[in-house]
Amino acid sequence: MNLAYRDVRHNLGRFVVTCLGLSLLLGVVLAMIGIYRGLVADATELVEAMGGEVWVVEQGTRGPFAESSRIPLDTREAIARIHGVTRTGAVTFQSIETDTGQSKLRLYVIGYEPGQLGGPKYIIAGRGLTGRNFEAVADRRTKLAPGDHIRLGRNNFTIVGITGNAVSSGGEPAIYLSLDDAQKLQFDLSPAAIRRERARGIKPASSTDTVSAVIARIHPNASAKHIAASIERWKHLTAMTQEEQIKILTQSVVEKARKQIGMFTTILILVSAVIIALIIHTMTMDKIREIATLKLIGAPDRVIVGLIVQQSLAMGLIGFGIGGLLINSIREYFPKRLVLQPADGLSLAGVVVVICLLASIYGVYTALKVDPARALAG
Amino acid sequence: MTKDKTSEKPSPLVSLGKISKHFGEGETRVDALRNVTLDIYPEQVIGLLGPSGSGKSTLLNVIGCILEPSSGRMVLDGETVYDGHWLRSDLRSLRLEKIGFIFQAHNLMPFLSCIDNVAVVLHLAGYNQQAAQKRARELLDYLEVGNRAEAYPASLSGGEAQRVAIARALANKPRIVLADEPTAALDSERAGIVMDLLRKVAIDQQAAIAVVTHDEKIYDRFDHIFNLRDGVLDKAIAGP
Numbered sequence: 001m002n003l004a005y006r007d008v009r010h011n012l013g014r015f016v017v018t019c020l021g022l023s024l025l026l027g028v029v030l031a032m033i034g035i036y037r038g039l040v041a042d043a044t045e046l047v048e049a050m051g052g053e054v055w056v057v058e059q060g061t062r063g064p065f066a067e068s069s070r071i072p073l074d075t076r077e078a079i080a081r082i083h084g085v086t087r088t089g090a091v092t093f094q095s096i097e098t099d100t101g102q103s104k105l106r107l108y109v110i111g112y113e114p115g116q117l118g119g120p121k122y123i124i125a126g127r128g129l130t131g132r133n134f135e136a137v138a139d140r141r142t143k144l145a146p147g148d149h150i151r152l153g154r155n156n157f158t159i160v161g162i163t164g165n166a167v168s169s170g171g172e173p174a175i176y177l178s179l180d181d182a183q184k185l186q187f188d189l190s191p192a193a194i195r196r197e198r199a200r201g202i203k204p205a206s207s208t209d210t211v212s213a214v215i216a217r218i219h220p221n222a223s224a225k226h227i228a229a230s231i232e233r234w235k236h237l238t239a240m241t242q243e244e245q246i247k248i249l250t251q252s253v254v255e256k257a258r259k260q261i262g263m264f265t266t267i268l269i270l271v272s273a274v275i276i277a278l279i280i281h282t283m284t285m286d287k288i289r290e291i292a293t294l295k296l297i298g299a300p301d302r303v304i305v306g307l308i309v310q311q312s313l314a315m316g317l318i319g320f321g322i323g324g325l326l327i328n329s330i331r332e333y334f335p336k337r338l339v340l341q342p343a344d345g346l347s348l349a350g351v352v353v354v355i356c357l358l359a360s361i362y363g364v365y366t367a368l369k370v371d372p373a374r375a376l377a378g
Numbered sequence: 379m380t381k382d383k384t385s386e387k388p389s390p391l392v393s394l395g396k397i398s399k400h401f402g403e404g405e406t407r408v409d410a411l412r413n414v415t416l417d418i419y420p421e422q423v424i425g426l427l428g429p430s431g432s433g434k435s436t437l438l439n440v441i442g443c444i445l446e447p448s449s450g451r452m453v454l455d456g457e458t459v460y461d462g463h464w465l466r467s468d469l470r471s472l473r474l475e476k477i478g479f480i481f482q483a484h485n486l487m488p489f490l491s492c493i494d495n496v497a498v499v500l501h502l503a504g505y506n507q508q509a510a511q512k513r514a515r516e517l518l519d520y521l522e523v524g525n526r527a528e529a530y531p532a533s534l535s536g537g538e539a540q541r542v543a544i545a546r547a548l549a550n551k552p553r554i555v556l557a558d559e560p561t562a563a564l565d566s567e568r569a570g571i572v573m574d575l576l577r578k579v580a581i582d583q584q585a586a587i588a589v590v591t592h593d594e595k596i597y598d599r600f601d602h603i604f605n606l607r608d609g610v611l612d613k614a615i616a617g618p
């Protein structure tokens with residue numbers, strides 16, 4: 001005869017409502033972890049999609065995502081000549097905000113030379129860029145479609161294709177332009193002072209002949225590490241492997257978010273623990289006479305502890321289960337990308353078990369202290 | 379009615395020798411029991427009378443090993459359980475084995491059906507599910523509430539609840555049954571039925587039964603009636 005189960009069944013309504021409340025709380029915890037995983041996934045998605053095994057950036061920087069980087073456009077040809085390098089591409093990156101008519105849209109503009117490395121990984125609808133001006137390929141998360149027009153800077157662009165897996169480390173969907181268009185856009189949007197200087201013929205530090213980075217694909221037998229090292233030795237550039245680039249992104253771009261989300265998650269877990277502790281304590285107080293009676297008729301402590309701990313665990317795990325289902329079913333509607341990993345779910349379940357055990361300490365303590373004589377008091 | 383069988387059964391089930399119990403110290407000291415000496419024999423049903431605060435509940439709690447006496451000696455069913463200090467560490471298993479409690483408020487578990495309220499004691503005592511259910515049902519039948527076996531306590535009348543509570547108290551065949559005002563909430567007819575039941579248990583199970591009461595209607599149902607006044611016990615009224 002399981003007393004915990006019988007008691008829950010008898011007060012089913014209250015138990016269910018409590019579990020639902022808890023499920024919201026734990027669902028939010030899961031969502032926080034999912035958002036964090038989403039951030040990490042976003043941060044590295046573009047680097048992975050671009051497929052550059054070696055990233056060449058401005059000397060002494062950790063660009064082009066964590067820090068800004070400018071290198072001459074002709075770096076690409078120099079890199080292409082290195083032994084072991086099979087394909088190269090020069091790319092620019094820029095965050096902009098544009099008006100689609102109905103709403104503002106933040107976009108991550110990627111400029112590349114059609115035919116070279118750095119373009120969209122695949123095309124879902126429409127076609128890729130061919131080198132004509134004022135054409136763009138957009139990530140599906142922009143909600144744009146082939147044939148749509150969009151104003152960027154002073155020019156109107158036509159969406160000719162849709163791709164996926166292209167999002168900035170900040171979560172902005174990407175739009176691919178030809179390197180030419182992207183550089184012009186950069187110039188249009190640069191501060192007025194620089195444009196005036198340039199109009200007067202003074203060559204500023206950031207000319208239209210610069211790009212953010214050059215990426216390279218290498219021969220299967222070549223080592224990205226060695227090639228990066230030799231680039232650093234012979235040119236005044238910084239070069240890193242894809243793995244190093246991903247590490248920089250997850251560290252520098254996501255680090256702050258990790259701390260914030262970690263704090264928030266910790267607070268939520270603590271709040272959950274306190275709430276479970278209070279609920280369990282209340283449930284114990286409501287049953288204090290029954291607990292005293294159990295002691296009086298000779299129930300050992302193990303029976304009483306079991307009654308409380310089992311209810312606490314059931315509440316936590318059912319709440320966690322419902323919370324998980326809830327978040328899973330609404331994740332599509334989340335403004336931020338949610339990545340729910342089974343391993344995260346399992347470790348949160350473990351944390352829930354631990355907080356349930358900790359939370360029942362107060363209730364168990366109260367129950368074990370109850371004087372069996374209380375059962376007799378009229 | 380059973381007559382005094384002291385002469386035939388020389389060993390009492392409950393034997394208190396100069397048991398005292400006080401609460402607090404100094405100014406706030408309350409002497410709830412003073413040198414109480416009392417023997418209860420098998421098949422005996424005794425009554426404990428006394429004004430409020432005279433120590434009746436304290437006496438019952440001491441016999442039930444719920445309260446530790448301050449001094450004296452107590453023997454239950456041949457086992458010396460207290461002699462200046464507890465001689466047994468597992469008082470709960472002692473209670474489970476030997477003592478049945480009947481409470482003034484029935485104290486049934488609201489979340490268990492009547493039959494499970496009885497069976498829970500049997501589970502604690504190590505019965506398996508089937509044996510526990512069988513014995514619980516027999517007891518409810520014995521107490522004439524078998525028809526309410528599946529009902530929950532909230533739906534029972536006072537008399538029914540009290541009989542289920544008695545069934546629970548008797549579940550593990552205790553030799554000592556302690557009842558604190560078991561008839562206070564019942565009318566005289568129901569009170570009479572409960573007393574008849576206790577009498578039946580005393581005979582059937584060779585049990586010693588102590589009943590705290592204020593209820594004059596049932597005075598004639600006891601073999602002996604003891605009076606408590608300020609913690610002092612004296613045999614006030616002889617049974618019929």
Ligand SMILES: Nc1ncnc2c1ncn2[C@@H]1O[C@H](COP(=O)(O)OP(=O)(O)O)[C@@H](O)[C@H]1O
Nearest residue numbers: 401408410428429430431432433434435436437
């Ligand atoms: N836990 C306790 N702490 C202090 N005093 C108590 C406690 N229990 C009982 N008493 C005191 O002991 C005396 C006897 O109480 P009790 O046995 O409950 O009396 P009765 O049941 O006859 O009404 C009373 O004066 C009461 O106030």
Ligand SMILES: [Mg+2]
Nearest residue numbers: 431434435436
């Ligand atoms: Mg009392």
